Amino acid sequence: MHDRLQAFARDYDAEADRLALRYDGQSSIRHPLVFLFIGDDCVEALNAIVGKNEEAWHNGKGVVYVHAYTERTVEENSDTGRVLGIRLPMIEGERQTMRPRLHRQFYENTPGLAEASRVARQVGERIAGYGHAYSSFQQLHIAVVAAAHDRCSVLLPEIALLLKTSLADSFKQIQMDLYALMREKREDGDYGFASASAAAFLRELDGYQSRDYRFSAPLHVTGDHIRLPVEHEGRPLFDLVYLLGDKNEQGMLVDGSMDANYAIISRLCLLKNRKQPGRDEAEETYNNQRFKQHIEAGRGQEPVYATAGFSRVKRPNAAVALSALHQTMRQIVSRLKEQSAVDRRTMLELWGLDAAALARRADALVPEADKLEEMNALLFADVSLDELKRTSLAEAEQWLYARHAGEFFREHFAVPAGAALEKLDTEREVRATAERTMMHHPDYGLYGVYAWTSTQEDGPLYQELRAWRKDVTRQLEQGRLELDRLLQETVDMQPFRRVPLMKRSTLKHFARYLFESVYGRRLELLRLETRLALIARYEEAFARLHARLSPLMERLSELDKQIAEASRRSVSEADDYLGRNIAEYYAVVVDGLFKELQARRGDDFPFGERGIGSVAELLENGAEPLLERLIAICRNDLFPSAPFLQSFEDELIHRANVTVRFEDRDRILSKEQLYRELYGTLKEQAAVHIEVYNYTFRNRYEEHYFFGDGGSDFIRYALAAELESRGGKPGCVHEPGKSGVEKLTLMGGFRIEDVLAYRNGQKYYDSYRANGFEFHAAEPGGRDAARDAT
Structure with missing residues (x-):
C-alpha cells in the first residue's frame, strides 16, 4: 500500500513537470546532441540525465548516449536501449599504478580499440536515424561527463577525441564541453586516495585546456585492425569545462547536490542548444561565445573554468497529489456516513x-x-x-x-x-x-x-x-x-x-x-413466544451481518489511515514555505469539485457507475481496488480541473491565503511579498557548486537564467531584481505550463588553482606520489603539455 501511494505521488509529480511538453516548439534542442559518460562512477549520472532529458525535452528520445566503462554497469543499472557501451580494459591488482596501467592497456588492446571505433561510428548512424527530431544538422554538440576521481578519467582525451573524430565525418561543426563531477563527501573512508586521484585529473585537465594542446594517437582501428590517427591540434580540448562539486561556494555540503548537478547538465545542454521558440528575442538571451569571452577576459593564456548552480521552487506536487487523494477519501467516508443518516421509518422499510x-x-x-x-x-x-x-x-x-x-x-x-x-x-x-x-x-x-x-x-x-x-x-x-x-x-x-x-x-x-x-x-401465548423467538433470530442475523461487515470497515478505516499518514508525511517533508496550507487548501478545493461533480452527474455521485461504484464490493477483494478507484477519480475528475492547472504562483498565493478570514484582511499575503520570498529562496539555493579560494576574484563573471513561464509576473519580477542587484546578466527560457520556476546560475573565470578542492587534494596527491603511487600515463607538464602518443 505504501509503495502504491508513493508511486501515485511520483507519477503525478512527473506528469505535472511534463505539462510544458504540451506546448509545441518549447523545450526542444535544435542540433543533435551526444552524451559521453566516462567511467564506472557515472552510472548514476547517466540514468538521472537520461530521465531528466526525456521528461523535459520534446525530442529527448533523439539524444544518443555513450558510456565508457570497465565493468558491466550499464547493462545492470540502465533501462534505456539507447546507451551505447565502450568496454574499457578491466584493471585488477594494486591501485598504486591503476590509472597508467589502464591507459597503457587501452592502447595495446587492438580488438578493444576496433570495438570502440565501431561504437563511435554507430553513434553517427544513430544520429542520422533521429534526423526528424532536430531542426538543424549544421552542428553537433557533445557533452562529456566524467567523475574527477574515477580511474577512467585518465582516458578522457582518447575517448572524447575518438568519438569527435568519427563524428567529424558527418558534422563540420562540433562543440564539445566537459562536465567534471567532483565528490568531496566520501562515505567509504577512501577520501585520501579519491582526493589524490581527483587532483591528478585536474592537473591533466589544465594541460588539455592549454591554448596549444596537441594530441595524436593511432586510436581509430578498422575491422581489419588497420590503425588510423586521431588528432587534435593547437587549441583547448573542450570549448568549455564546468566543474561541478557537492559543495556550494560557501563550502557547505548540500543535500541533493549531485542530483542538482545532473539537472545543471541537462539545463545547460538545453540552454546552449535550444530550438528558437519564435517569440520575443528577450526570452532567448544565452550566447555561448559571449559567455566564453567574458570568463576568459583578463586571463591571458591561462585556462579558465566555469561552474553552475541550480535551484527550483515548485509546487510540492507529491504532497498535493496525496492531499487530494486524502481529501477524496474523506469525501467518500463523509458521504458514506451521510448515507446512514436516514430516518427510522425509511430504514425499517x-x-x-x-x-x-x-x-x-x-x-x-x-x-x-x-x-x-x-x-x-x-x-x-x-x-x-x-x-x-x-x-x-x-x-x-x-x-x-x-x-x-x-x-x-x-x-x-x-x-x-x-x-x-x-x-x-x-x-x-x-x-x-x-x-x-x-x-x-x-x-x-x-x-x-x-x-x-x-x-x-x-x-x-x-x-x-x-x-x-x-x-x-x-x-x-x-x-x-x-x-x-x-x-x-x-x-x-x-x-x-x-x-x-x-x-x-x-x-x-x-x-x-x-x-x-x-x-x-x-x-x-405461543404466538407471542414465537414473535419473541423471531426477534431473537433477527437480532442474531443482524449481529452476524455486522460482524461480517467489520473486516470491510476495518479495511476502509485502515486505508483511510494509510492515505492520511502518507499525506501528512508528504506535507511535512515539503519545504516549510512552499508547503504551507496544503491540507487546508486542498480540503476546500476537493470539496468544491465534488459538489460540482455531483451537480453535473447526479445525486448518486460518487457511488454511481461513473464514480467508484459499490464500496462493499470493492472491499471484498481488499483495500487495493478501492484505492485504485480513488486514484482514478483524482486523475480523471480532479487533476484536469482548473484549481490543479493554476500557474505555480497563483496556486501558491491562493494556498497561502486560504486560512485568512475576511476580518483579517491585513494578513493577506500580497503578490509582491510572495515574489520577494520566492526570489530570495531561488537566489540562495542557486549558489554555484564549487568552492573557489578567492570568492571575490576580479575575473568572476556570472549569468542568471530562469526557466518558467516568461510571461508570468514572477519571472518579470525576478529579472528586474537581477538587474537591480547587478549580480550578473539575467535571462529567461520560456517554458509555459510549468508547476514551478528554476534558476540556473553560471559563473566562470577562475583557474584550477582557485578551486579549493584542488588545493586540498594537492597534499594527498603529493603524499601518495611520494609513497610510490603513479597517477599519470605521462608526467603532466602543466599548460604547455602536449600529448603525442604516436
Missing part, C-alpha cells in the same frame, strides 16, 4: 420490518386457531359435573384429560410452530436484503448497513428490536398472569352453557369452553 410486519411473520408460523376445534374430539374421563364444580380449571382439566390435552396442543401447535421457526434462514434473508437493496445502492451503501446493524446501544435496528422485544415480553408476561388467574378460578364461576337435567351435555359444553378459553389463551 428497506429491511421490510416493523412491529406489525414482525407480528404477522411470527403469527404465520403458528397453526390457525380453528385447529383447536379438533380438541373437542378428545375423550374425557367419566367424572360428574358435581365433582368438578368446586375444583379449579387447572384441576378440572387434569380430572377430565390428564395430560392428553396438553400433549395434543404441543403436538399440533407448539411443535409445528417451532419447526417452522427453525426452517427460517433469517441470516441469509437479512444478508440478501442488504445486498439487494442497500449495500450496493448509491443512496445507502456499506457504511449505512454497518451503522444500522451495530450491536451497540446506539444501533438503530437493535433499538427497534429491543423495543419490540420489550413490548412482546410485557404482553407475554401479562398473558401468562391472566392465564394463571383463569386456571385458578373454579368451574362453577365460568360462563359456559349449562343444560338442565342433562349433565352429560353440560359437561361437553364445559370441555368446549375449556379449550376455547384456556387453550385459546395458550395459543396466543
